[in-house]
Amino acid sequence: MQTVKKESYLIFLCYVLSFLLLFLDINSKVVFLHTSSRFLADPVQSRLFKIKSFVLSPFGALALGDKEKLGKLELKIAELNSLVVSFKTIEEENVKMRKLLGADVPSNWQFAPARVVWANGDSVSVYADINTKKETPVVATSDLTKGGVLVGRVEESFGRNHKVLLPSAPNIKISVTVRGTNGDKQSLLPGNKHASGIIEGKGGKIMLGQVLAADPIGEGDLVVTSGDSGFPPDLLIGYVKNITTNTNLASKEAEVAPAVNVTDLDYVFFVTKY
Structure with missing residues (x-):
């Protein structure tokens, strides 16, 4: 308690x-x-x-x-x-x-690589670690031919960026020869010459003209540079298609399918010496 x-x-x-x-x-x-x-x-x-x-x-x-x-x-x-x-x-x-x-081009030719940036219509923009002059030829390789393929020529340069005009560009004219394939589309042998002519760019299209009507040309024949017009010789441009004969002028015309699609190219090459 x-x-x-x-x-x-x-x-x-x-x-x-x-x-x-x-x-x-x-x-x-x-x-x-x-x-x-x-x-x-x-x-x-x-x-x-x-x-x-x-x-x-x-x-x-x-x-x-x-x-x-x-x-x-x-x-x-x-x-x-x-x-x-x-x-x-x-x-x-x-x-x-x-x-x-390793292609069928002269061993004394010299090349400089350039990376394709973009392609637009009748021109392609490329980047190269060298400076180059206007009208320098630009070529590429292709599985379709043992020789080089003509891409175009340098039109203008901005530092190391270069604008290249394709053969389809307006006012482009190149002296060419047409050669038969003899069943071999990779053959660029001079002995296969069938005709001479001029290709001209028509804006998205390459046209072959000034071919004598008597000269035998056929669908699929090779169109290559002749060595004139400021381009090296024996570069493949494309293949003959859609032949038409002008009876009044005693000449033939044809469309030329390009040998390469520039949108598929990653690299091209400047021909710095030939």
């Missing part, structure tokens, strides 16, 4: 002290207690913060180091990817160059 009374007194005393402290705090009578507690707590808090910083700093430094290493690794990967692309480009150029050098 006495124990219960003591507990009741203690509870009552706690309530009284609580209300007293609350009253004193409201009236700013216990500021010294706050100051004293801060005086004791601040050093402890500061010490704990230092311990925390000491413990975590190695991990932070490690994380920062890993982040820097990761950034350097990503940069290195980007550089390697760029090199891979460059090597692939060089490899493609070498394949095309080897094929062209």
Whole structure:
């Protein structure tokens, strides 16, 4: 019974002290207690913060180091990817160059590779690491022939970007010879010559004209450069189709199907010497 009374007194005393402290705090009578507690707590808090910083700093430094290493690794990967692309480009150029050098063209000819940027109508834009002059012949390789294929000639240059006019461009005229295939479309032997003529660009179309009516030409015959008109000889331009005979002028005309589609080309070559 006495124990219960003591507990009741203690509870009552706690309530009284609580209300007293609350009253004193409201009236700013216990500021010294706050100051004293801060005086004791601040050093402890500061010490704990230092311990925390000491413990975590190695991990932070490690994380920062890993982040820097990761950034350097990503940069290195980007550089390697760029090199891979460059090597692939060089490899493609070498394949095309080897094929062209192995074609039926004179060994003293010299070439410079150029990458096709875009083709538009009767012209194609190419990029090359050299400067070249106007009217430089541009050729390509093709599985359809053992020799080089005429793409066109340089019309104008802007730094290392060059505009190349195709044989179908208006006002382009090229002296040509027509040769029979003897069943072999890859043959460019001079002995197969059937006729001479001039091809002229008509804007999207190549027309063969000034062929004597007596000269035998047929569908599928090869049309190649004669070596005049500022172009090297024996470059394939295309194939004869749609032959018409003008009886009044005693001549023949025909359309020429291009040997290559420039939109399918990735690389072409400037003929820098021939």
